[in-house]
Amino acid sequence: MSVSVFDLFKIGIGPSSSHTVGPMIAARQFACHLQAGAGLAAVHAITVELFGSLSATGVGHGTDKAVLLGLAGHEPDRIDPDQIEPAIAAIRASRTLCLLGERTVPFVEKDHLLFRRKSLPLHPNGLSFHAFDALGAEITQRDYYSVGGGFVIDAAGERVLNQAASAQADSAGHAQGLPHPFRTGAELLAQCQATGLSPAQVMASNEEHWRSAAEVRRQLMAIWRTMAGAVQRGCASTGHLPGPLQVRRRAAELHRNLKAQPEAALRDPLSMLDWVNLYAMAVNEENAAGGRVVTAPTNGAAGVIPAVLHYYVNFLPGADDDGIATFLLTAGAIGIIYKENASLSGAEVGCQGEVGVACSMAAGALAAVMGGTPEQIENAAEIGMEHNLGMTCDPVGGLVQIPCIERNAMGAIKAINAARMALRGDGQHVVSLDKVIKTMMQTGADMKVKYKETSRGGLAVNVVEC
Ligand code: SF4
Secondary structure (H helix, E strand, O other): OOOOHHHHOEEEEOOOHHHHHHHHHHHHHHHHHHHHOOOHHHOOEEEEEEEHHHHHHOOOOOHHHHHHHHHOOOOOOOOOHHHHHHHHHHHHHHOEEEEOOOEEEEOOHHHHEEEEOOOOOOOOOEEEEEEEOOOOOEEEEEEEEEEEOOEEEEOOOOEEOOHHHHHHHHHHOOOOOOOOOOOOHHHHHHHHHHHOOOHHHHHHHHHHHHOOHHHHHHHHHHHHHHHHHHHHHHHHOOOEOOOOOOOEOOHHHHHHHHHHOOHHHHOOOOHHHHHHHHHHHHHHHHHHOOOEEEEOOOOOOOOHHHHHHHHHHHHOOOOOHHHHHHHHHHHHHHHHHHHHHOOOOHHHHHHHHOHHHHHHHHHHHHHHHOOOOHHHHHHHHHHHHHOOOOOOEOOHHHOOOOOHHHHHHHHHHHHHHHHHHHHOOOOOOOOOHHHHHHHHHHHHHHOOHHHEOOOOOOHHHHOOOO
């Protein structure tokens, strides 16, 4: 196991981890490759090809802008979301792009950013970058794949890291010598049984292989604060989301209504559902608007885990920072099993791999902070996926809005129910987490391409765009 909880929870920008965050990292990596190789001074033109799902829904997901920003040297965890539109407007107005802020080359999107319907061999989300010299001869060419959740690999299948993650990996020896390695649910349970540790403690121990306990805690709290910030901004932002659908932002109005509701309404035992819906919708509206969110484990599914974590903080007695850390570490442990054995990419396995995985992670994490045993936690995570099997990805207009925003609310509620169901049992169950993950992957492989983030099937073709 070489994936850290901070690989799964990454502070970034919306609207998509695979179509925005990943391509930005890939584009910046290509510019750095040029800088380290022939040197930026030798470069007189760049072309970028987007393949498969990146071509089909890339514009709606902001891939075009992400590529320009990455070539210019920006990183998803550092760029100020408010600076994105001015930076893009400047590139478009000048018809030039400044590579890593050092070398200006002509860049006209219709000539230099090319959309290809076919896919590259390794994954549906492929990008190909080309650099040319003054005579128009190709200096170098590189392919990258944005494989979901902001993870990027090159043509050799090697992982490409952004600057911050790269520095961490270099200083820490990323994959070597973890005290409690695990790749599967069974291995995680075996680690817990052998050591008496909880899944969160297993994760914490592994994380401390890479960084100090204080640093693990600091970064976990930074993740939590960013999630809470996304909820707050979502609850305060009105108007319409970007794009031709003109989807109205609803979280702010719902927030006002919930705060103003009469005392009697609070006696409705299900009124907490309204709040969980609110938290998820607020985050996903913020994501759809290109704002600051935590990839968890993807941007399309960025609302599920914050919503369930807010439920823990705001509705369960005794919630505290230790519980928040336990929640995030447990969710991370479950997410790693999906990353190692299946996929976090809607373009590869449909929305099972996004909202489905987030639901599973949140279910296990909530079971943990509600006192569940490792077996109950594994059971909750399994239930969270079992009832998302087969879920397609068919974003209307290629935008991460419909069905994505409401789908996160549904995923959060489902996660809460999965945790409660597991906690009412003894952890013994027929379908293991590993079996349901295997089933998810097989179901995704059998799913028609039109239901995998291409906007060529499902809701995407049955809803007329305005
Ligand atoms: S439908 Fe699901 S997988 Fe597809 S873009 Fe929306 S959230 Fe992501």
